Amino acid sequence: MSKPRLATVWLDGCSGCHMSFLDMDERLIELADKVELVYSPLVDAKQFPAEVDITLVEGAVSSEEDLHKIRLIRRRSKTLVSLGDCAITANVPAMRNPFPVQAVYDRAYLENATLAPSVPTEIVPKLLPYARPVHEVVSVDVYIPGCPPSADVIHFALTELLEGRHPQLSAKTRFGA
Amino acid sequence: MPERRTIVIDPVTRIEGHSKITIHVDEHGRVEDARFHVTQFRGFEKFCEGRPFSEMPSLMARICGICPVSHLIASAKACDALLAVKIPPAAEKLRRIFGLAQVLQSHALSLFHLSSPDLLLGMDADPAKSNLFGVLEAHPELARDGIALRKFGQQIIERLGGKRVHPAWVVPGGVSDPLKQEDRDAILRDVPEALAITLRTIAWLKGILEHFREEITSFGNFPSLFMGTVKADGGLTFYDGKLRIVGASGAIVADGLDPARYSDFLGEKVESWSYLKSAYYKPKGFPDGMYRVGPLARLNVADKCGTLRADQELAEFHELQRTAVLSSFHYHQARLIEILYCVERLEQLLTDPETLSTHVRAIARPNALEGVGSAEAPRGTLFHHYKIDEQGLVRWANLIIATGQNNLAMNRSVLQVAERYVHGDKLTHGVLNRVEAVIRAYDPCLSCSTHALGQMALKIQLIASDGRVLDEVARP
Numbered sequence: 001m002s003k004p005r006l007a008t009v010w011l012d013g014c015s016g017c018h019m020s021f022l023d024m025d026e027r028l029i030e031l032a033d034k035v036e037l038v039y040s041p042l043v044d045a046k047q048f049p050a051e052v053d054i055t056l057v058e059g060a061v062s063s064e065e066d067l068h069k070i071r072l073i074r075r076r077s078k079t080l081v082s083l084g085d086c087a088i089t090a091n092v093p094a095m096r097n098p099f100p101v102q103a104v105y106d107r108a109y110l111e112n113a114t115l116a117p118s119v120p121t122e123i124v125p126k127l128l129p130y131a132r133p134v135h136e137v138v139s140v141d142v143y144i145p146g147c148p149p150s151a152d153v154i155h156f157a158l159t160e161l162l163e164g165r166h167p168q169l170s171a172k173t174r175f176g177a
Numbered sequence: 178m179p180e181r182r183t184i185v186i187d188p189v190t191r192i193e194g195h196s197k198i199t200i201h202v203d204e205h206g207r208v209e210d211a212r213f214h215v216t217q218f219r220g221f222e223k224f225c226e227g228r229p230f231s232e233m234p235s236l237m238a239r240i241c242g243i244c245p246v247s248h249l250i251a252s253a254k255a256c257d258a259l260l261a262v263k264i265p266p267a268a269e270k271l272r273r274i275f276g277l278a279q280v281l282q283s284h285a286l287s288l289f290h291l292s293s294p295d296l297l298l299g300m301d302a303d304p305a306k307s308n309l310f311g312v313l314e315a316h317p318e319l320a321r322d323g324i325a326l327r328k329f330g331q332q333i334i335e336r337l338g339g340k341r342v343h344p345a346w347v348v349p350g351g352v353s354d355p356l357k358q359e360d361r362d363a364i365l366r367d368v369p370e371a372l373a374i375t376l377r378t379i380a381w382l383k384g385i386l387e388h389f390r391e392e393i394t395s396f397g398n399f400p401s402l403f404m405g406t407v408k409a410d411g412g413l414t415f416y417d418g419k420l421r422i423v424g425a426s427g428a429i430v431a432d433g434l435d436p437a438r439y440s441d442f443l444g445e446k447v448e449s450w451s452y453l454k455s456a457y458y459k460p461k462g463f464p465d466g467m468y469r470v471g472p473l474a475r476l477n478v479a480d481k482c483g484t485l486r487a488d489q490e491l492a493e494f495h496e497l498q499r500t501a502v503l504s505s506f507h508y509h510q511a512r513l514i515e516i517l518y519c520v521e522r523l524e525q526l527l528t529d530p531e532t533l534s535t536h537v538r539a540i541a542r543p544n545a546l547e548g549v550g551s552a553e554a555p556r557g558t559l560f561h562h563y564k565i566d567e568q569g570l571v572r573w574a575n576l577i578i579a580t581g582q583n584n585l586a587m588n589r590s591v592l593q594v595a596e597r598y599v600h601g602d603k604l605t606h607g608v609l610n611r612v613e614a615v616i617r618a619y620d621p622c623l624s625c626s627t628h629a630l631g632q633m634a635l636k637i638q639l640i641a642s643d644g645r646v647l648d649e650v651a652r653p
Contacts, residue, residue, distance in 0.1 A: 037308075124215075
């Protein structure tokens with residue numbers, strides 16, 4: 001029997017949830033025996049593959065590219081997990097929401113620039129008016145709160161999911177943990 | 178029939194962040210230009226507006242989950258300047274320990290988790306195996322060493338700060354809690370293993386350099402300026418000091434620069450095709466003011482590391498080239514020498530009884546309306562600059578991040594590698610992987626540099642000027 005297929009994705013986040021994933025340390029070696037990591041910033045697969053069993057999503061949906069990506073990922077994932085507070089509540093990325101997008105751009109590319117002040121528009125994806133939680137855009141099956149969730153919590157949740165159970169996390173982690 | 182075309186590598190993988198590379202090829206099959214595009218942006222400099230300055234260290238740490246400690250430190254130092262206090266000596270030592278632990282873990286991540294597949298399995302290896310798990314299969318002892326070394330750094334952060342990622346322990350005026358003796362002792366017990374891993378990894382890397390002669394010649398091997406922070410005696414430091422800039426010959430161009438006055442000598446240019454601004458040294462103008470930061474630059478500017486083994490390795494490192502060490506391939510070796518320095522320096526600091534002092538925080542209200550904090554983050558010099566109002570609410574912020582300071586050099590490097598390896602109409606994984614690998618050598622943190630991060634699906638195409646796809650590679 002082939003191993004379950006796992007993917008991890010960064011949207012608008014800080015990568016802290018991915019670092020917490022790596023903080024499983026030696027348990028990564030066991031995990032490598034149990035699952036196949038088919039897509040992740042840590043591997044070279046560049047196209048999000050079809051028929052992924054579990055996808056962990058870090059970060060909020062903040063740009064046009066995030067939006068496009070998460071819709072594709074949802075279609076191709078059996079179980080979609082919002083990993084961490086940015087995926088679940090939009091958290092830090094949403095702190096820009098009270099400001100018009102243009103004002104956010106202007107600070108970085110007009111006010112705080114020495115040469116050629118202008119907002120980049122070629123090739124780079126546009127920011128959406130608001131950074132939003134993943135479940136506002138696509139359906140989400142499992143939520144793992146924390147900023148970031150600890151390696152123990154991620155390990156527990158993955159183990160439960162691989163055993164076919166829905167992880168009960170309320171006693172183990174919380175928002176801002 | 179030869180045609181002009183553009184090659185797109187999207188996304189660049191095994192780096193910390195979201196980017197793509199475009200390579201423009203003329204009708205004769207020659208590379209005309211190549212660009213490194215960073216494609217995220219979040220806007221921390223704006224949305225911190227109106228928030229209490231005391232929130233800044235914990236908020237700004239969320240710029241990056243890989244080097245949150247560097248942001249904590251630079252931000253807290255900017256806040257120290259707002260308080261106009263001198264922090265207790267023990268707090269400064271504890272912050273230094275925290276910073277060293279983070280440089281160590283971040284460097285371990287870069288070398289073992291992200292770049293070791295290229296170095297161990299080769300630039301042309303099967304992309305399905307070119308990752309940490311492939312290394313675990315082929316060279317389990319090295320992969321385990323990498324996991325253990327990163328864990329050593331992360332555990333120090335956890336013991337001091339309460340958690341591994343985004344600890345809230347560094348605060349304006351110092352740190353929130355003293356170091357407990359049992360934690361100090363536990364860290365010291367782990368030092369010998371960390372040292373042993375570091376030494377054997379350095380020996381391994383030096384042993385394989387000869388297999389990468391071609392890459393060393395073409396991976397960002399060109400003259401540029403180098404900038405880093407040095408102590409008063411010219412030694413390597415990550416926490417505090419003055420900035421020094423050296424030229425390609427290794428000669429000092431500027432010394433004793435006050436980081437708080439960064440805007441006098443550093444400028445940033447916006448490119449319409451990237452969210453990452455390009456920093457340059459103002460007196461030389463743009464683009465001649467191109468400079469590099471991070472491990473390679475720090476070892477090029479420092480007179481010494483100041484610890485025994487790291488200084489031995491530094492002496493050998495300087496033998497690579499009589500001038501400054503110019504090839505960005507050598508970032509890898511520089512990173513390992515810095516890990517060695519971190520291990521040695523951590524042991525020195527932790528055996529200093531003052532690190533157990535309970536006087537770790539100066540309490541004050543804001544006494545200045547503007548403050549700059551800087552530190553050497555794993556990837557280079559980091560600046561946080563805040564202005565507040567009388568109520569202590571942030572009115573304006575500017576951040577200059579290491580990776581932006583390498584942006585000009587990264588773009589030049591991508592071009593150099595493309596010119597060397599990209600020919601004709603056919604693309605191979607090995608060719609494209611080399612273009613990505615030179616970026617990995619810089620260990621860019623795009624999360625930091627645009628204060629955002631992401632990742633997406635791949636497409637590599639050769640597109641003719643009429644839009645026809647000449648060749649396409651879809652990685653599995």
